[in-house]
Amino acid sequence: MTVLAVSDLTKRYRRGGKPFAAVEAVSFEIGQAQTLALAGPSGSGKSTIARLVLRLLEPDAGRIEFEGADFLALSGAALRARRAKLQMVFQDPLAAFNPRATVARVLDDPLRIHGIASHTERPHRIAALLERVGLDAGLAQRAIHEISGGQRQRVAIARAIATRPSLIVLDEAVSALDVSVRGRILELLLDLQSQERIAYLFISHDLGVIRAVAHRVVILDAGRIVESGDARAVIADPQSAIGKALVAATPRLNRNRP
């Protein structure tokens, strides 16, 4: 079953008075419990695609179908309600939360907004979410700036899964973490995917990470798709110049594990 189908997505900005396309005629599909990776050099339009898919930006052209329905047709309360099923994890886990928030509040918000649990039930839900992502439930009362980066990214994942989404967009979600923490977060993501059947749109410039988690990969350059296919196959034998350059820039690929 297709969770997300994007076709001919285009977003233009003006640069020095002239329009240029940050994203140009991009199309892809993600199936249930599938991971599609977006790779490409800096400025190739990966984050713009993420923001378009999440309706944080409006496209200039193209279609976005989410779970079989036109996602671009939604607005206002209908869009906010639908957002429960389409979540995001940001790169910088410190910037992704209100600096004044506590862990409990961060997790309480989605439960409250989407009416998932009653006021009295929510503390139990929050504890369960923390345990689900491998954190101690006692962390709930801490301020966001009082926990480590790895813990913070787990809280971000807990918040993303709080509303039982069918798709999570991860924009460089593990890039800011050091290697050992990154490995455990990737394991958590794979575990969540197999248990909850969540699809991921996984953005990374690290082909080693992509090979470890993604089923398929799309390689972008200057807003256009230059290559796409099975993640292992593309990384093993890239056809495009950009794909070859990305592989060459990732020495860890020579080892078999990321």
Added chain:
Amino acid sequence: MNRLRRFFRTPEAIAGANTLALLIVMALAAPLLFPGDPQAIAGPALLPPFQDWSLPLGTDRLGRDVLAELFHGARTSLAVGLAAAAAALLIGAVVGTLAGFAGGLIDEALMRITDAFQTVPSFLLALAFVSIVGPSLGVVVAAIALGAWTGPARVARAEVLSIRERDYVAGARVIGMQPMEIAFREVLPNALPPVLALSSVIVAAAILTEAALSFLGLGDPNRVTWGGMIAEGRAVLRTAPFLSIVPGIALVLTVLGVYLAGEGVVESSAVRRSLS
């Protein structure tokens, strides 16, 4: 604790804090030390200061106790100054947040209104407002706030414009939070520090404006105010100058104290920010 110590490092801040503390003690102690009506006649008219120790600062034209008036006047000055500044900061923060967060036409409209208020001198605005509505404490507070909210609104808007691009605001949208909740619960509290940094200047200006309104006879007639005392003393300026000088000095010290203490707070938090 550290922050307190840093605050008390500059002599200006210490002087300001002491003046402010004295003023607050005066305002709080007024009904205890001078329980009667400060506008009641307490002795012979125009008694000079330091003559009769039951009336240390003497009496005015009508024989009212100047010291009692001074204490009760501190109450009015402080209450009006703080209330007007609080109202101005609140209005400014809300308008600035709405303008900065909503953008587009709403921003344009709100900022034109802000411009309009800013072009009219705030004292004229207060004067006109009190003349039309009539003098009472609440009206004076509203009149002063009316001319003082534009500064906080601009500062809040500028801060909100930068905060609304942060990831956590996008994150709040992604979890389906309503725009009003994002603006007032997620963005506004984080935009407040630079807005609050304006408060000392606004309180000081509000106290001066209140005094000026009272001087012109537009203060609450049922309350003693320093501005009113100065106006009273003006009639006998040659024969009894102390009647204008005493409340005048109180006013100058208060404004200076508020300003210096406020600067001290801003400075100590700025130091903290640059250290971290």
